[in-house]
């Protein structure tokens with residue numbers, strides 16, 4: 001069995017906790033209060049800036065050289081495609097991320113990703129970044145299958161359930177398998193841990209938006 005199905009298998013209960021979370025349930029129905037979606041999208045704009053930087057770090061570390069380009073394209077996708085999606089919602093709501101402070105969950109996730117990509121091996125960084133692709137595609141498809149008419153969040157759903165995003169996710173999965181194939185058992189173990197931590201942080205990110213999380217002190 002290749003490596004990535006094992007990664008997914010390990011987080012399957014966690015993934016079900018994400019799809020059962022009220023944020024996702026209400027996003028699916030189109031009933032998620034605007035205030036919660038706005039909180040999410042503002043935090044996500046801050047997240048994406050650091051996500052793109054983490055991907056650029058991975059591009060700098062990538063071996064073979066052909067992979068440099070792939071990680072640069074992933075970073076470009078985060079900055080151009082995903083930020084454009086946020087931009088359209090910002091315009092609709094008349095908001096921006098200007099002056100917004102990272103929530104504890106956003107702070108934890110972005111710091112985890114950037115620290116891992118800078119300090120750990122290329123292999124571990126690859127695994128830490130994979131849930132950011134894979135979970136979003138699965139959640140996008142999950143919601144899309146339950147299509148509700150006039151959902152105000154349809155543009156978000158269409159982006160992550162779309163073919164363009166799916167092709168990127170396939171690439172990220174293949175890359176992870178290729179890296180794992182030549183990794184030592186210890187590195188593979190570290191990759192599994194990194195994948196799990198990022199997956200937990202994905203859950204936390206949605207949960208924090210649902211709670212309109214602020215710093216308690």
Ligand SMILES: Cc1ncc(CN)c(N)n1
Nearest residue numbers: 044047082132133136205
């Ligand atoms: C928190 C989070 N994780 C993942 C994605 C998809 N790149 C995102 N936009 N935001």
